[in-house]
Structure formats: C-alpha cells, structure tokens
C-alpha cells in the first residue's frame with residue numbers, strides 16, 4: 038500500500054484532529070525513546086517506523102532519545118548498537134538526546150516541587166512503603182514523613198544528591214493522593230539513591246530520576262508534541278500529565294502521551310530483558326545471533342531494511358495487543374529478496390550423479406541468467422562436467438506421476454544445462470543411494486536454439502559440478518521456540534520452550550562464482566531459499582546463513598506433526 042492510499046491509523050487521526058483544532062503543523066515533533074539496556078528488537082521496529090513515519094508524513098523532526106536513567110542496566114555498547122540499527126532501518130533523527138542531559142533540570146524542578154509542597158523525602162524502607170500502598174479498592178496509608186517541612190525536605194534531598202546517604206535510606210516522592218483510584222498516583226517515587234557510575238554522567242550523580250518523572254519532562258524539554266508509547270503506559274498517563282502540570286508554562290507546547298499496542302511476534306520473545314537472558318545463558322551466540330528477534334540478528338540473518346519496514350507498515354498499529362505470526366515477516370523478506378538477489382546454484386544434501394556418456398575430463402561453461410526478475414542483472418558462467426551433485430531429495434528410484442524430479446527411466450533438465458535421463462543407481466550395504474548414473478542428450482543444451490533445447494520436460498533440477506564446487510559452511514535456522522507464544526504460558530518459563538534444533542550446520546557445495554562473495558551479500562540458492570554471507574566467513578572458508586526458505590514449510594510441518 039502506498040503512503041497516501043491507505044487510511045489513517047488512529048494515531049494519525051489524533052494528530053489530524055489536533056491540526057483541525059488549530060495545532061500548528063510546524064510544532065509537530067516526535068521522538069523514539071529506547072532505554073539503552075539491550076539491543077533493539079522487531080517490536081521496536083514498529084515503534085521506530087511509527088515515529089519516524091510520522092516525521093516523514095508531517096515533515097516534522099524526530100529525536101532519538103536515550104532514556105538512560107538506570108545506570109545499573111545501561112551501557113554505551115547498547116547506545117551504539119541502537120544508533121546503528123535505527124540508521125540501518127533507513128531513518129534519520131533530528132537530534133540525539135539523552136535523558137541524562139536533563140538531570141540538572143530535573144533536579145531543579147524537583148526542588149521546585151518540594152517548595153510547592155508537592156514532593157517530600159520519605160525515609161522508610163521500600164517494604165514499609167509497599168505495605169502502605171493499599172490495594173485498588175482500598176486507600177493507601179500516608180507515610181509518617183509525608184508532612185516533613187519544606188526546609189527539612191530540601192536539606193535531605195540535597196544530602197541525597199551530595200552522597201551523604203546509603204542506597205535505600207531515602208527517596209523523593211511526589212505528594213499526590215494516597216487514596217487515588219490509580220495506584221500510580223499514590224505518591225510515586227521520583228528519585229532513588231544509587232551509588233553507581235553512569236555511562237555518560239559517570240559519578241556526577243548518585244540520585245537517579247524514575248521513568249515517570251523523567252519521561253514527560255524530557256518530552257517537554259524537547260517540545261515533543263505527541264509522545265507515543267505502548268499500552269502498558271496507559272495508566273501512567275494521569276501521572277505524566279500531573280508531572281507536566283507542575284512545570285508547564287502555557288507559552289510552550291504541551292506534550293501529549295498516547296498509547297498503541299505492543300507488537301509480539303510468534304515463536305520468539307520481544308523483550309530486551311528476555312533476549313538478554315538468552316545471551317547470558319548461551320542459548321544463542323550473542324545479541325546478533327541470526328535466530329534472535331533483534332534487528333541486528335535479523336540483519337545478520339539476511340533481512341533487508343525494506344523488508345522490516347514493509348512488515349511494520351503492513352501490520353500497522355493497533356489498540357490491542359496481539360501476536361503476529363512470524364510467517365508474515367518471512368513473507369516480506371521473500372518478497373523483497375526475490376526482486377533483488379542474484380540466483381546461484383548450490384547443493385546442500387548432495388547425491389553424486391555421473392553422466393556416463395559425457396567424456397571424462399571434459400568441462401564446459403554454461404551461461405546462466407543472474408535473475409529472471411531483472412534482465413539488467415546479466416549472466417554468469419557455471420562449469421559443467423561428467424560428475425555432478427544434485428540434492429538427495431531430487432532423486433527416487435520409483436515415484437508417482439506427481440514427482441517432477443528425477444526417477445529411474447525418467448528425464449529432467451539440469452538448470453542452464455542439458456536434459457538427462459536416469460539409467461541406474463548404486464546403493465551402499467544399508468540400502469542408501471550413493472550414486473545415480475545418467476545419460477545426457479548433447480543436443481538439448483539450454484539456449485542453444487535446437488529443437489531438443491526447446492523440448493519441455495517436467496522437472497528442472499539445480500546441480501553443481503563436483504570438481505569445481507566450493508565447499509562452504511551453511512547454517513540452517515529454525516524457530517528459536519517451539520511454542521508460538523513462549524512467554525505467555527501459565528506456570529511455565531519461556532526458557533522451557535527453546536527449540537533444541539534451531540540451528541543445523543552443514544557443508545554445502547556451491548558454484549564457483551561465489552568464491553568472492555562478501556560478508557552480508559545475499560543470494561537465492563535456486564530451488565532452496567535465500568542465503569547471505571555471514572561475518573564469520575574467512576578467505577579460507579565461506580559461511581552462509583539461510584535467511585528463509587523459498588516456501589513456508591513450517592505450516593506444513595505443524596500440520597503433519
């Protein structure tokens with residue numbers, strides 16, 4: 038669907054209504070606000086496409102804001118990875134911002150709240166405070182410190198900032214309403230003491246602001262007009278507004294929080310915390326393991342930015358959480374790779390085929406088209422000789438009429454080459470077929486213009502010449518989890534659903550044109566699927582990742598199991 042032809046999503050409708058009510062288009066501003074506590078995943082791609090998509094649609098700036106208020110979990114490595122991923126997806130941010138840049142302003146505002154009798158230092162333990170919170174149907178109990186004097190609060194808060202106290206001894210709380218229906222409004226914590234170095238502010242601070250206190254005020258500082266977040270923040274909206282009320286100056290833009298549904302993908306997890314667990318427990322080989330739902334994992338697997346953007350645009354945004362089947366993501370990568378990848382031949386599970394009437398020691402180079410989708414992609418040459426590999430599953434001694442591959446007495450065309458006929462086969466002592474003997478029709482060469490070259494046979498097989506084949510490590514990936522929704526199962530941890538067969542490493546035999554393939558280059562291995570060169574490749578050994586098969590085989594496996 039093109040940008041203009043699809044109907045407006047509900048966030049765009051909200052913006053359109055604001056514009057109709059007189060909000061100036063030039064004042065629109067958005068942000069994408071990741072916490073740098075892990076790598077971005079496919080769920081974030083939805084949020085990125087939403088926010089940056091709005092920026093493009095309304096010609097409005099979009100900031101990349103790191104929500105870096107928890108030094109216990111955040112690192113520079115994650116900041117760098119996030120920037121790389123957003124850029125790779127094809128978006129440009131207006132300015133790079135950090136919530137930590139606002140620590141001084143937030144501190145000054147917090148003092149204002151204390152002076153306005155809207156905040157106080159609580160010196161109870163977190164257990165005591167939790168007990169006083171009450172329940173949704175039962176009002177909370179006020180802290181004995183709730184009525185500390187402004188002077189005492191200011192002095193204690195300054196002491197907190199100056200490092201005079203241990204962690205857990207004091208917190209700053211907003212003074213709102215211990216009987217509110219919204220539990221988040223029952224005097225939420227604004228600051229806690231953490232004697233931890235921060236990846237940007239180092240040891241300048243030992244008190245750190247909480248998410249709710251930070252997020253809206255950061256939006257306000259940046260003059261973000263529409264602050265879009267996921268649905269779990271809906272109950273936080275009241276608090277977001279309350280905090281803004283305390284500092285808002287009516288000559289400024291007042292940011293507005295609106296919520297959309299989190300996107301979940303089947304057979305994986307989309308949560309930085311859970312993905313971190315997979316990395317820490319060595320279930321996968323790092324954040325960019327091609328089985329991960331991270332943007333970096335998908336990139337390494339061979340996904341293109343276009344395919345992820347198209348996926349995000351297709352699923353759009355919703356008001357309710359739901360699970361998107363991973364086969365939709367696979368559909369989008371197939372669709373894109375079909376257009377842009379060159380075709381090559383490679384055999385993954387080889388069976389030797391000998392053409393008995395082809396002279397021993399002879400070789401010839403056959404012209405092979407690089408892409409049926411794109412004439413300008415040109416052609417290359419592939420070597421042909423007496424001994425070839427075909428796929429094991431492309432030959433059967435006997436088979437019914439629907440088997441359009443090779444069987445004894447039957448004919449197929451070798452892609453870009455000749456028509457062959459299977460005459461006999463050899464087996465080992467266990468009855469496994471080890472070799473197929475064929476004859477070829479020398480006049481049937483593809484593209485030679487002879488009547489025989491135009492003769493149609495039902496099947497066409499891919500193949501490689503054994504003497505010329507490159508060997509490569511080929512990594513075949515499957516779903517990382519056996520359950521479609523591993524992290525929502527009652528009484529079960531998502532780690533219980535890990536697919537033990539999510540990675541199969543084999544040796545593939547590839548046509549020699551792939552010798553100089555570069556890391557990240559993508560190909561269609563004809564009749565098999567899409568593959569890309571992994572970063573583990575060396576001059577001595579090529580390593581390929583299977584991005585996706587040509588067809589959706591998972592659905593079939595599911596049905597038959």
Ligand code: ATP
Pocket residue numbers: 069070071072073079080081083084104265266267298299300301307308309310
């Ligand atoms: P995680 O649990 O993976 O850490 P998060 O929401 O805590 O997710 P943030 O770094 O805070 O991660 O997210 C940045 C932005 O991306 C937020 O606006 C968040 O709402 C959005 N986002 C995160 N996960 C998803 C998802 N699965 N679908 C849509 N948006 C998401």
Ligand code: MG
Pocket residue numbers: 072
């Ligand atoms: Mg988070």
